[in-house]
Amino acid sequence: MSASTKPKFASDKPTVAEPAATATTREHAPIELENFLPYRLSILSNTVSQAIADDYQQRYDLGVTEWRVMAVLARFDGLSAREVAERTAMDKVAVSRALARLVGAGRVSRHMHHSDKRRSVLDLTEEGWAIHEVVAPMARQREREVLNKLDEQERIWLNRILDKLQG
Amino acid sequence: MSASTKPKFASDKPTVAEPAATATTREHAPIELENFLPYRLSILSNTVSQAIADDYQQRYDLGVTEWRVMAVLARFDGLSAREVAERTAMDKVAVSRALARLVGAGRVSRHMHHSDKRRSVLDLTEEGWAIHEVVAPMARQREREVLNKLDEQERIWLNRILDKLQG
């Protein structure tokens, strides 16, 4: 590897006079990305999501956002776009676009709410369901593969930790 | 709220063991996003990263990718672009673009490697360091805020779990 790269601090010449690593200097010291929580989460999240997306992305020409929309419609039919947005934690623009594609591809049906003409009523079509039948098990399987790296105790802690971090 | 949306499966009567719910149907059942690991990681990661980015994003006109590059250059000076890419888990295109902006803004200096004309040698400039001095403590602070939601035991498990999931 690169023997030429050495840490900036704790090196041969502590340029500016520092008695030692005071609380302040530690605070200002370079961040070790590999131990920095936001960075680690970002990497992990991308890795996991990408692994799953690879399964259906190209095969069904289905984006992550679209899949998420389908997933909530599989659970709750007749939702409006806004409700889909809430349940997917996507913004309404993203949902609007995902729906445009899904409806265009005949995977989701959209019709007007009977009493509120602004609102749409969304459902998976037969074709949408068919895709869901295939993709949902794949997604579960990938999740399982990830979780299998942990033992039972760790899985429990992970759940608990995620709950607390989100809340 | 939406009182009209009810779960498709699993109705009001929480039947313990559904006769019809064989292993196969469970496998095909809609995914509960809020319990689905990839989804939760994605939300959490975005939330955390965004909170931190909000601190410097506009104030310094500094993107997340640029900040990551600066962070590794603060630790290891004289890196090449490729080495930066390795250490940030970004691809080389992203690094190239981040560097273009950073160099343009006078935050990073780039000069040619003496023996390999393809390679660049990168360092933070005075100005780059000045920004780092401000942003690094802010980033740490945000991380701390997140981790403070956990107790000591949970923090230890989190570390262990992240290690195992990454490895």
Add this chain to the structure above:
DNA sequence: TGCAAATGGTTTCATGTGTAACTATAACGT
């Protein structure tokens, strides 16, 4: 009623991001 404010949803624009193609230099094998 009628009019201002709120809501559902789409469109627009500016920006970010990934893939593949490209340039320049260096390394390797003969």
Add this chain to the structure above:
DNA sequence: ACGTTATAGTTACACATGAAACCATTTGCA
């Protein structure tokens, strides 16, 4: 030495994404 292959980095293109402007409808209220 010379041509092939590999490597560092940039550019070009296509596509995703977010913020704000926008249109239609509904709600709240004088």
